[in-house]
Amino acid sequence: MAPIAVDERPAPPKYHGKFEIHKLKSDQSFQSEPVQGTVYHGDGREEALLKHLQSLPQLQNKPGTQPVLDAIHEFGKGENRYLMSVGDTKGTGIEKLINEKKPKHLPKIHPNSVYPANWTGDANEDKAGYISLEKSEVYAATARGAIELAGLGDVVKIVTGSSTPSLKNLRKTLNLPRPIKFDMIFIDHLKPLYTNDLKVMEEEGLIAPVSRDDNVKVRIELIEMHLALKGTIIVADNVVKPGNPAYLSYVRAKPEQKRAMLARPPLKTQPPVTPNPSDPSEWETAFCDGPLEETLWTPVESDGVTGRGDPDLVYSSEMIGGWDPYTGERDACEVSVCLRKESS
Template structure:
């Protein structure tokens, strides 16, 4: 199912260059935010923080954020379903952590885990989250996503996930989802939100979440040594929600709901 999108409106981010991250712009963003002439009004105001990040992306350099258009889809999910616990895989500079962490807090949620591999990006996230006044809700976890998920389970800091936002290395979408299935983080009612399923695209992930239980079982049986087994008995209902990158390029988010477990 494809949901209708509005046309892209407003000023786009700067064009995406050949090298568009991890070249110092993330630290430049911090200087931009903390040196902003409206810092006093921005501090403690999540929306003003997002506006300032967007301002940097529009006037200085491109940032690979989810952006205001696609993030609205997920904010609406949070408002509707009122999750207690949300986990994101891949936090970059904290745009999603601020947007979704604020929505989670306003909806009565308890904890937002932002898992980020790059320690410098994680430090940026922490400072941006603090600027937004969300440090009591958002917890930044540094390290490989799979290792962080295992550690959170081992330390009993994470029992289940209400909404899982996937926005890290595209090849890790399936393996980390299957790991979450193995760890029993995914249950009936859990929602998965996967970004960038058009740009750059992620056909293997889309195939998996759109497959029936029988199709997933057959695929698992055909693999000699599956890298990550997962739980093929989980039933998923998936929707393709069109949207836009902040640069104005068309993209989409795949919204998938676990509706139950098939036992026979």
């Protein structure tokens, strides 16, 4: 495990600072609590974003992804328009990772593959594409509109609904018979859902260990090691801001730790959340020995679907450091590679 990779580039301008939300107390009065703007969504800004993108003349002839991304970023600078965006500092590292991994959603690299509109149930079909899970039809419509403007309508398949049941039913929904697996996954939604959704994907056989034929070094050298790997790569955003100790514990845990955790009964209520390290140097060892007990709680947003996962899968993880694109606060993505499956 390596410490958080610090991005030496200057932080972006602070278009947004801390926000306040109002929480209902037990006595039915309200209290203000400063939180990050990442909780702000679903108030009409998604519809406003799509309307704005569709009004821009420079986006009318499918100019590609970058002009659309630039327009989304500019929109997010406005008052009450904070958007949950990976940003260009963390995004640069992820782009490098994608260019090395060459996942099967890049039509220029995989022009002869079969894309979502034409998928069948044939397990030997050379399927390619990008699957986007969207919580609501509003979010789906916004994503679909931006994707069409970028000229990627044939490449991306949008599935609408809560993430956990959507993942549980994904093979049936999209004609993805076993042993088809994902080669790259990007996780960026409600933080307590990260671990449960990953465990569901493990159960459904959507996570692939590195091929036995691959020559894999035990020590990972940040992103460069991914070039030769064929195992599923999982990129999880916002693991520093606001943080996700339970998820980091899970992908950093040894199989025996996860097996011991599964032997315990599930939790009926959310346990106290472990705080982030106060010193960036502590990220090197943070959460390697816990708090796995937090993963025994299933968030209500999982809609009753609880994943047990596959505790025998072994991951190796490192962080891509960067900044929040609007507040200038340090953040990072956790990059985990599924290395192998151990015998229990």
